[in-house]
Amino acid sequence: MHYDPVKDRLEAWIRRFPLLRKALFWVLRNVFLREMEVRRQLARLKREGFEPERILDAGTGLGQYTLYLRRLFPRAEILSVDIKQEYLDHMREFCRREGIGGIDFALQDLLELEHEGRFDLVLNVDVMEHIEDDRKVFRNFRRVLRPGGRLVLHTPAVPEELPEQAVEYAPGTYTVGEHVRMGYKHSMMRDRLREEGFGKVVIHGTYGAWGGIAWRLMVRWPMAALSASFLLAPLVALWMLACFLPARLCNAIEVRTKKAYGGCMLVVAEDPA
Numbered sequence: 001m002h003y004d005p006v007k008d009r010l011e012a013w014i015r016r017f018p019l020l021r022k023a024l025f026w027v028l029r030n031v032f033l034r035e036m037e038v039r040r041q042l043a044r045l046k047r048e049g050f051e052p053e054r055i056l057d058a059g060t061g062l063g064q065y066t067l068y069l070r071r072l073f074p075r076a077e078i079l080s081v082d083i084k085q086e087y088l089d090h091m092r093e094f095c096r097r098e099g100i101g102g103i104d105f106a107l108q109d110l111l112e113l114e115h116e117g118r119f120d121l122v123l124n125v126d127v128m129e130h131i132e133d134d135r136k137v138f139r140n141f142r143r144v145l146r147p148g149g150r151l152v153l154h155t156p157a158v159p160e161e162l163p164e165q166a167v168e169y170a171p172g173t174y175t176v177g178e179h180v181r182m183g184y185k186h187s188m189m190r191d192r193l194r195e196e197g198f199g200k201v202v203i204h205g206t207y208g209a210w211g212g213i214a215w216r217l218m219v220r221w222p223m224a225a226l227s228a229s230f231l232l233a234p235l236v237a238l239w240m241l242a243c244f245l246p247a248r249l250c251n252a253i254e255v256r257t258k259k260a261y262g263g264c265m266l267v268v269a270e271d272p273a
Helices: 005-016 019-031 033-047 064-072 085-098 134-144 164-168 186-195 209-228 230-255
Strands: 054-058 077-082 103-107 119-125 145-156 201-206 264-270
Touching: 019 033, 019 064, 019 230, 033 064, 033 119, 033 145, 033 201, 033 209, 033 230, 033 264, 054 064, 064 077, 064 119, 077 085, 085 103, 119 134, 134 145, 134 186, 186 201, 186 264, 209 230
Parallel strands: 054 077, 054 119, 077 103, 119 145
Antiparallel strands: 145 264, 201 264
């Protein structure tokens, strides 16, 4: 798995100034479409009566989804894992300082997941495009789920007509880190999950036209500028402040627009009961 140097630099600033973590989580929650879509899906599962007892946040990163899971399912036991110890240490300290309990943190590679048959819910957000042996990870997700459990996954998507070799061996992009594939076709994702034993697989498109506009305003162009020089950070901050409301409006339209396909996909796969 690869990590983006811009993200690492931002994390360094967040470590130095703890209040920046709260500010960052607020921005992610209110501006970034990916988080809006994932949170809406998790809330939808709860409304449908799904109440997991044990949850795995598989690839916690900065930790915003772990905190949302804690609020949404207050009685659940949560294990938050990542391949980077610094992320886990910083979130552990943040939770200690904020008095947030019920979360365990562990250094684990998704290729070598432990805890067979333990979890009712596995959450995996924008990680699979970084892992070459994705089939083994899907197999591990299936293995650690209890019967009837759910996998909620978000990852980039590509058009169905794109040749599979082009999908799998695409060069890294300018978005967030080095990708080993451009994304997944819907059929490709569905087939791989079913091959590993998942039953019902539901896939929704995310990042359609309106979401794409917001992504360019708040992610693509700012990250490209920071990748060129971190000295541009003050200008990037001003840019994002100016684009906040337009991006928020675009995302509000996006999440209310039904679409079969988009630049990313949100997947809900069920372990057969």
